[in-house]
Amino acid sequence: MAEAADWKLPWSASCLCGQVRMTVSAAPVIAMACHCRGCQKLSGGPYSLTLMIPADGFAAEGETVLGGLHRDESPHHHCSHCKNWLFTTNIGGGQFVNFRPTMLDDASWVRPLVESFVGDKLPGVESGARHSFEAFPPREAFGSLMQEFDTDAVRPGRQTK
Numbered sequence: 001m002a003e004a005a006d007w008k009l010p011w012s013a014s015c016l017c018g019q020v021r022m023t024v025s026a027a028p029v030i031a032m033a034c035h036c037r038g039c040q041k042l043s044g045g046p047y048s049l050t051l052m053i054p055a056d057g058f059a060a061e062g063e064t065v066l067g068g069l070h071r072d073e074s075p076h077h078h079c080s081h082c083k084n085w086l087f088t089t090n091i092g093g094g095q096f097v098n099f100r101p102t103m104l105d106d107a108s109w110v111r112p113l114v115e116s117f118v119g120d121k122l123p124g125v126e127s128g129a130r131h132s133f134e135a136f137p138p139r140e141a142f143g144s145l146m147q148e149f150d151t152d153a154v155r156p157g158r159q160t161k
Helices: 037-043 139-152
Strands: 011-014 021-024 030-034 048-054 058-061 064-067 076-079 085-091 096-099 114-116
Touching: 030 139, 037 048, 048 085, 058 085
Parallel strands: 030 114
Antiparallel strands: 011 021, 021 058, 030 048, 048 096, 064 076, 076 085, 085 096
């Protein structure tokens, strides 16, 4: 995996109102755009953008509430005040957090490697992802996708290798 310095970590992030502050101190393992109808409705946009972060490299301060689908297996955390969808926990059995990178103080560099649920993609929407899947990528695809992301991902201050 890439070194933290290669990613210019740590990163600061906050919700719209600033009552929830987040810190990312571990490099993401993949960036994805999900076009499913649930993500469209949760985000209010054409897709949700996600950085999958090791759980021990993510911290949030401030009050969050569960929202969205209220699923025990992967709860969606929202700011209790402005209701921004901030992150989803319990990913990969608790190993990862799916973080909404639009909350970063500087998200100008974020580009997904993978897009999922392209069957639900709205007309004319382009995510910039290299790989597209009709549904969620199969489990066996994640190893090579994560390796490609580790090697070639756009990082803060670096567009592509």
